[in-house]
Amino acid sequence: MDKRSLARSKTSCSSSFRLRCPSLNALRLRRIFDLFDKNHDGAITVEEINQALQVLGLDADLSELESMVKAFLKPEKIGLEFDDFEALHRSLNDTFFGFQEESLAEEGGKESEKQDEADLMEAFKVFDENGDGFISARELQVVLGKLGLAEGREMDRVERMISSVDLNQDGRVDFFEFKDMMRSVVVKSC
Incomplete structure (x- = not known):
């Protein structure tokens, strides 16, 4: 490089x-x-x-x-x-x-927040394969499978993963639910 x-x-x-x-x-x-x-x-x-x-x-x-x-x-x-x-x-x-x-x-916190938001959107797009603005259980299963994770072979586990962050219980994860989930992991204190 x-x-x-x-x-x-x-x-x-x-x-x-x-x-x-x-x-x-x-x-x-x-x-x-x-x-x-x-x-x-x-x-x-x-x-x-x-x-x-x-x-x-x-x-x-x-x-x-x-x-x-x-x-x-x-x-x-x-x-x-x-x-x-x-x-x-x-x-x-x-x-x-x-x-x-x-x-x-x-540069200060505002620029960092904008970058974090953009990074979260990019990560969301990786999972939202069809670009409809939602992550379905099937889309999550595909990504987990590509990563070689065992969870990707079991749809019931994938559906449980979706429901654990699906605040409005529509069976899929929108960007705001994804962002809340990621931020809870990222800022969690030890």
Whole structure:
């Protein structure tokens, strides 16, 4: 990645989806590690990371990915163990979000709130596959399935997930319900 691309990434990224509770962040990161570790051997190879990124619709240059991962591999290992993966995550977090947090602090809370709202809308659109302004149980099931989550195979669990945040009980989640749910997770104190 060249310096211009990195600068664009720094200014377009937001910290709004990083949980502010360290223990929840650790759980989330462990869940991601386990999802990437397809063969459950306790290590994530470059191939497993590449496959996971492709499932998420993110194309990575394999040589760049290899060089990035190699910097965090322990000697004699072919994959990242959890603590290596955590170090890689911290490094990426500092690279992509460190600048953003500083500039947002200088600009004040209103700009941060606008960015958070835009980020939430983008996340909502990922789930709202047909663009009708609602997340149905079927749409949620599709996204969970793409992420390789077991919940994506069980419609009754997906329907329970929907009903747990569906305030008006119409069987689907609108943007305001989605936003309330996400903000309750993001701002939850430890």
